[in-house]
Amino acid sequence: MDGMHKAPSGLPRKAGVSYKPRYLEDMLVSPGPVSWVEIHAENYMVDGGPGIAGLRRVVERFPVSCHGVGLSIGSEGPLDAEHLDRLAHLASWLQPASVSEHLAWSGHGGAYFADLLPLPYDEATLRRVCDHMDEVQERLGRSILLENPANYLGFSYSSMAEVEFLAAIAVHTGCGLLLDINNVHVSAVNGACDAEAYLDAFPLALVGEIHLAGHEAETDEHGGPLLIDAHNNPVADPVWALFARLLARSGPLPVLIEWDNDLPEWPVLAAEAARADTMLVGCYA
Amino acid sequence: MPDWQGTFAGALLDPARHPPPGLVRPDGCAAGRRFDIYRNNVVVALIEALGEAFPVVRAVVGAQFFEAMAGVYVRAHPPSSPRMMFYGESFAPFLEGFEPAAQLTYLPDVARLEYARRLAYHAADDRAADPAVLAGLDEAKLTAVRLSLQAACHILRSAHPIHAIWRYNATEDKSPVQPAAEDVLVSRPDNRVLVQRLPPGGATFLLALQEGRSLGQAAAQAVAEAPSFDLGANLASAFSARIVTAISIQ
Numbered sequence: 001m002d003g004m005h006k007a008p009s010g011l012p013r014k015a016g017v018s019y020k021p022r023y024l025e026d027m028l029v030s031p032g033p034v035s036w037v038e039i040h041a042e043n044y045m046v047d048g049g050p051g052i053a054g055l056r057r058v059v060e061r062f063p064v065s066c067h068g069v070g071l072s073i074g075s076e077g078p079l080d081a082e083h084l085d086r087l088a089h090l091a092s093w094l095q096p097a098s099v100s101e102h103l104a105w106s107g108h109g110g111a112y113f114a115d116l117l118p119l120p121y122d123e124a125t126l127r128r129v130c131d132h133m134d135e136v137q138e139r140l141g142r143s144i145l146l147e148n149p150a151n152y153l154g155f156s157y158s159s160m161a162e163v164e165f166l167a168a169i170a171v172h173t174g175c176g177l178l179l180d181i182n183n184v185h186v187s188a189v190n191g192a193c194d195a196e197a198y199l200d201a202f203p204l205a206l207v208g209e210i211h212l213a214g215h216e217a218e219t220d221e222h223g224g225p226l227l228i229d230a231h232n233n234p235v236a237d238p239v240w241a242l243f244a245r246l247l248a249r250s251g252p253l254p255v256l257i258e259w260d261n262d263l264p265e266w267p268v269l270a271a272e273a274a275r276a277d278t279m280l281v282g283c284y285a
Numbered sequence: 286m287p288d289w290q291g292t293f294a295g296a297l298l299d300p301a302r303h304p305p306p307g308l309v310r311p312d313g314c315a316a317g318r319r320f321d322i323y324r325n326n327v328v329v330a331l332i333e334a335l336g337e338a339f340p341v342v343r344a345v346v347g348a349q350f351f352e353a354m355a356g357v358y359v360r361a362h363p364p365s366s367p368r369m370m371f372y373g374e375s376f377a378p379f380l381e382g383f384e385p386a387a388q389l390t391y392l393p394d395v396a397r398l399e400y401a402r403r404l405a406y407h408a409a410d411d412r413a414a415d416p417a418v419l420a421g422l423d424e425a426k427l428t429a430v431r432l433s434l435q436a437a438c439h440i441l442r443s444a445h446p447i448h449a450i451w452r453y454n455a456t457e458d459k460s461p462v463q464p465a466a467e468d469v470l471v472s473r474p475d476n477r478v479l480v481q482r483l484p485p486g487g488a489t490f491l492l493a494l495q496e497g498r499s500l501g502q503a504a505a506q507a508v509a510e511a512p513s514f515d516l517g518a519n520l521a522s523a524f525s526a527r528i529v530t531a532i533s534i535q
Contacts, residue, residue: 048436
């Protein structure tokens with residue numbers, strides 16, 4: 001692949017999907033517009049078995065994005081060195097086009113909560129996150145992408161806006177950013193920000209990957225709208241609209257259809273990727 | 286804000302505890318019940334993960350009972366690692382002390398069988414050894430042979446019909462479950478997890494091999510337990526299940 005056509009991440013500026021073992025044969029036989037895949041790193045931190053065997057076939061065919069969900073980069077305590085070693089081992093044989101993690105914490109005191117928990121955007125958190133990012137990137141011997149979270153809560157003592165906070169981490173650590181547009185929309189509806197203003201302020205030169213995903217619409221205790229970042233639905237119209245707005249400014253970027261729960265049949269997922277791909281192609285027109 | 290994450294974490298799993306101060310809605314308004322979203326996400330995700338790992342336990346007690354029981358477990362024993370495929374290691378011992386399910390005395394062993402299947406699925410890829418090298422050995426050499434078993438191999442002994450309970454709930458075979466003590470071999474030949482019932486003495490034989498005993502010692506232990514133990518038949522089925530990965534001849 002020509003370096004000119006790659007984003008800061010090394011992924012092609014085309015459509016990808018979340019890889020699940022059930023899609024393996026379909027993906028190999030009729031990939032359609034799918035040019036790359038993303039895996040959850042933790043699912044492959046095992047000694048062997050059918051999961052690893054399937055992934056080895058995927059890697060032969062597609063560029064892979066290795067997306068961690070459990071490193072807990074925002075933890076107050078030290079990083080889990082054993083877990084970082086496992087990520088380094090996976091990355092060493094997988095040779096992924098990109099490695100990414102989240103601006104979040106997910107464990108404390110030896111317990112792991114299988115969720116991405118929120119952080120205050122203040123100086124103390126910035127220092128800690130930067131230290132952890134330095135440690136991760138040094139251990140992996142490469143820069144990684146950090147993803148913006150979906151917010152249900154904020155902190156009264158936050159002193160920076162989220163975009164400002166992410167940009168500061170990138171400046172201090174040399175990491176790239178993974179821009180999840182569904183998360184921006186979810187956070188905006190849940191009261192965090194104006195989604196368009198957020199995207200307009202986002203430092204596009206640092207973006208190595210875009211996430212598009214589905215969410216679940218609920219109601220809060222006051223009858224107001226509340227969105228949950230559930231990854232269990234097609235991408236919603238407002239998210240497609242925000243994606244179009246971003247593309248007009250950014251040009252084509254690697255874009256992932258992220259679908260993790262209530263998985264659809266392959267053609268449904270491939271159709272979502274086709275829609276994203278068509279919009280990317282439109283950038284060249 | 287000293288250890289606010291500790292306070293946050295404690296309140297996630299215990300509705301009686303308060304979240305840390307300073308939480309607001311992302312727009313700065315009062316947080317209201319927003320913290321409950323995280324409480325709910327965490328507990329629901331962990332209960333789901335447990336249900337995927339223990340589908341037969343879930344089927345035996347029913348979805349509603351399982352959810353309540355798993356809710357107690359996940360709050361008391363959250364995962365200790367982001368490798369969620371290994372979550373539930375202490376579920377079987379938890380079930381032993383879980384009063385509302387006390388009359389289902391077989392349940393902990395069924396959970397052990399399901400967890401063993403999980404471990405087997407993700408175990409290292411081992412190549413099966415070729416039994417042909419045993420053919421030319423005289424009896425003295427044969428009894429001194431040591432066999433290594435694949436990493437995916439788990440041998441379970443139960444006073445309950447755990448194989449039949451598993452088979453009834455996890456496969457198409459709906460023949461009735463008869464009361465019996467059952468020993469089970471979980472293995473992974475050809476990348477598929479296999480659950481087999483072992484004959485009398487079979488578990489003792491395989492466990493002895495796993496501990497590094499010679500073929501002769503393992504067979505003697507098996508015969509002492511079950512006089513009907515047939516070494517040839519047990520050896521043949523071990524090789525056909527492809528669980529022997531190395532043969533060392535003294």
